[in-house]
Amino acid sequence: MTHDISITPLTTQAFAPFGDVLNCEGDPDKIINAGLCGRFHDRAKVDCDGRVGISLFRSELRQLPYKLDLVERHPLGSQAFIPMSMDPFLVIVADTDLQPQAFITAPGEGINFHRGVWHGVLTPLTGPGLFAVIDRIGKGDNLEEHHFTTPYRVIFDE
Secondary structure, three states: OOEEEEEEEOOHHHHOOOEEEEOOOOOOOEEEOOOOEEEOOOOOOOOEOOEEEEEEEEOOOOOOOEEEEEEEEOOOEOEEEEEOOOOOEEEEEEOOOOOEEEEEOOOOOEEEEOOOOEEOOOEEOOOOOEEEEEEEEOOOOOOEEEEEEEEEEEEOOO
């Protein structure tokens, strides 16, 4: 038997306990490049023990309903997923009791998981599934996984 989780739109308020939403909401903090570029400054806190690195991840496309049987967390640092396309993607987080929630990003929106937050794997639903990932690089075990004995089914409520 599976349990259903409904996908909701990603909002800054709903996601705040888990991390930061990376988007260009509101006015830019500063206009630069001779007035041709708006800078949306310091949208996420990179929090880690060690060095910060930028990696590229290419993830296989997934389909709904999505079977959620695994979440992971990184105790030694935050982790940001920034899509390299304008395609929305599925974001799954879980609280300390491992009760999952599912969000869908707006096109071009990214996220930054706070250190130690349980989350699902990269889950692109359309598009190329190419992401810039900003996270901790260094020695030590920065990955914990939890496998659900009863998987969840992630769906759009219609």
